[in-house]
Amino acid sequence: MTDTTTRPSGSDTDIKGPGYRVWFDAPARTVHFEGVLRLSTSEYKPIEDLLDRVLLDHPALGLRMTELQFLNSSGINMLYKFAIAARKKGDIEVKVHGSSTIPWQGKSLPNLKKFLPTIVIALD
Amino acid sequence: MDGIIGEYREPTDAGPRVTLVFYPGAFPVKWNQCSVAAEFFAEYFADVGEGGLTEEAERRDFVGSVGYVLNELIENAVKFCAGGTVVIDAGVDAGEFVMVVSNQVCADAVDGLRVKFAELLDGDPAELLMQRVEENAANPDLTTSGLGFLTMLSDYKARLGWRFDPAPGNPDNALLKTAARLQVKSS
Numbered sequence: 001m002t003d004t005t006t007r008p009s010g011s012d013t014d015i016k017g018p019g020y021r022v023w024f025d026a027p028a029r030t031v032h033f034e035g036v037l038r039l040s041t042s043e044y045k046p047i048e049d050l051l052d053r054v055l056l057d058h059p060a061l062g063l064r065m066t067e068l069q070f071l072n073s074s075g076i077n078m079l080y081k082f083a084i085a086a087r088k089k090g091d092i093e094v095k096v097h098g099s100s101t102i103p104w105q106g107k108s109l110p111n112l113k114k115f116l117p118t119i120v121i122a123l124d
Numbered sequence: 125m126d127g128i129i130g131e132y133r134e135p136t137d138a139g140p141r142v143t144l145v146f147y148p149g150a151f152p153v154k155w156n157q158c159s160v161a162a163e164f165f166a167e168y169f170a171d172v173g174e175g176g177l178t179e180e181a182e183r184r185d186f187v188g189s190v191g192y193v194l195n196e197l198i199e200n201a202v203k204f205c206a207g208g209t210v211v212i213d214a215g216v217d218a219g220e221f222v223m224v225v226s227n228q229v230c231a232d233a234v235d236g237l238r239v240k241f242a243e244l245l246d247g248d249p250a251e252l253l254m255q256r257v258e259e260n261a262a263n264p265d266l267t268t269s270g271l272g273f274l275t276m277l278s279d280y281k282a283r284l285g286w287r288f289d290p291a292p293g294n295p296d297n298a299l300l301k302t303a304a305r306l307q308v309k310s311s
Contacts, residue, residue, distance in 0.1 A: 018156065038159045038195060040203075041269050070159070070188075073196055077260055077269035084261040101181075103188025107279040114254055 008046050012053070015046050022047050024054055030062035038072040051082045060093040061086075065105060066124060076108050083115035095120040129241045132285030132303045135215030135222040140172045146210040148202075158202055162195035165214050169221060177308075186221075186308065189280055193304050194223055196272040201227035203268075206297050221306045228297040234288055237300070241286050249277035282306055 010016040014023040020035035031054060054061060063079075071079070086092050094116060098105040100123040112119050135141045144161060166187045170177050177183040194214070201210045208228040215222055229237065244252070253274040260266055276282040283305045291297035 036159065038156070038199075040155055040199075041267055070191065070195075072192075072199065073271040073275050074269045076275060077257065077271050080257040081261045084258065101184060103185050104192055104279075107189075108275060111250075111253070111279070115257065 008043075012046075013050060015050060022050065024050060028062065029054075029058050029060055030064050032064045032067070033071075034067040036070040037068065037075045038070060039074060041074040041077070044074055044078045048078055048081070051078070052085065055082070055085055055089060055092070059091065061095075063094065063096045065096060065098040065102075065109070068105075069102060071104055071108075080111065080115050083112045083119060086119075087116045093118070093120075095122065098123045100124065127238070128285065128287050129238060130245050130285035130303075131283045131305070132287045132301070133222060133305065134224050134301075134303065135213055136217050137215075138218075139216040140169065141213070141215030142168065143214075144212045146212075148205065148207075148210060155199070155202070158198040159195055161198055161212060162191050165194055165212065165223075166190040169214065169216060172216075189306055190221055190223075193276050193280055193282055193306060194225070196276060197223060197225040197302055197304060200272060200302070201225045204229055206230045206233075208291060208294070208297065208299075216308060219308050221308050222303065223305070224301050224303045226299060226301045228291045228294065229300050231291075231296055231298045234298050234300075237286075238288075241284075244273050244277065245284070249274055253278050276304060280306065 008015045008017040013026070015021070020037050022031065022033050024031050031051065083094070086094050096109060096112060096119060098109050098121065100106055105123060109121055109123070112121060142165065169190065170183050170186050177186050194212070198210070198212060205227040206229050211226040213224045253271065256270050256274060260269055273284060277284065285303040287301040287303070289299045289301070291299045
């Protein structure tokens with residue numbers, strides 16, 4: 001039986017599910033992460049695809065996390081893998097905007113530097 | 125199949141304690157209910173543990189940390205459950221928040237799990253985490269990230285332990301109890 005409550009909707013660049021939204025603001029070259037993301041590893045695929053696509057097409061990217069309250073380990077895996085893909089691509093500037101008042105961000109975002117040393121992490 | 129790996133400890137009745145039992149046979153546990161259950165424990169204990177956490181930043185850190193660690197434990201229990209109940213038992217004890225999540229696994233899986241858990245505790249968690257993510261990036265078809273315990277150890281400084289017992293009434297299964305402890309206050 002399929003659990004329809006976790007199925008994402010929206011377009012390739014605007015992914016919505018129960019309690020979360022991930023969307024690409026093309027003019028600002030920024031991917032916005034909002035809400036609570038606690039999906040299973042395979043359920044992150046549409047978001048992974050979005051990140052892969054924008055990585056291919058842009059020399060500079062922002063990831064805005066200031067509205068992302070929770071991210072589980074499968075989501076952290078997705079984020080770190082994105083950093084590795086950016087390192088392998090090379091010649092790309094990535095800036096992460098986070099919030100120091102959201103606990104997981106202070107604990108897990110700094111690790112991004114290990115996978116992509118040039119990444120800029122700004123915690124408000 | 126009995127045995128303990130790591131720093132296994134259960135909550136006691138010395139402080140506030142709550143136990144929640146899911147009976148998946150009659151009521152399948154949906155993935156998003158892991159998050160709801162974890163949030164309940166985080167919010168509840170933020171207010172009752174040792175007089176409650178009054179500093180806003182302290183409370184936020186507690187709710188965020190317990191919410192993350194417990195959600196990971198419950199996701200694991202639901203994902204790898206081989207039948208039977210999923211039990212969440214948590215309490216505050218001597219300045220620590222103690223969580224134990226129990227589920228049944230196939231008895232055949234026990235030896236492999238023992239090796240895996242021992243490896244987690246033997247290595248440097250930050251290094252193991254880096255290795256694992258690089259492996260995951262090189263193998264996009266993997267269906268589990270394997271980062272749950274590693275992030276708990278590396279980013280949350282959780283102390284982990286596991287206990288195996290025979291599953292009541294089912295010789296094909298083993299009962300796995302996973303314990304995680306977090307410091308409630310740094311002072």
